[in-house]
Amino acid sequence: VCNHPFLIPGVEEREVPNATVAAYVRAMIDSCGKMVLLDKLLPRLRAQGHRVLIFSQMMRMLDLLEVYLRHRGYVYER
Numbered sequence: 001v002c003n004h005p006f007l008i009p010g011v012e013e014r015e016v017p018n019a020t021v022a023a024y025v026r027a028m029i030d031s032c033g034k035m036v037l038l039d040k041l042l043p044r045l046r047a048q049g050h051r052v053l054i055f056s057q058m059m060r061m062l063d064l065l066e067v068y069l070r071h072r073g074y075v076y077e078r
Helices: 011-015 021-030 033-047 059-072
Strands: none
Touching (some): 021 059
């Protein structure tokens, strides 16, 4: 599980029980170095007019990314 700790069964429920969406997204970002980097990189790329392709073969990882992108207000296609 090198993509995100929330992909390990039970971790998500233990770390963010009954969390608001904002608290959930903050925990999602803070618990994974890749998400921290993505959270810093995407605003810079957006400001410069870049488009970004994020690829994953794992549906659950795409679900996590979708929650993140929605919360941050990014336009995306899946």
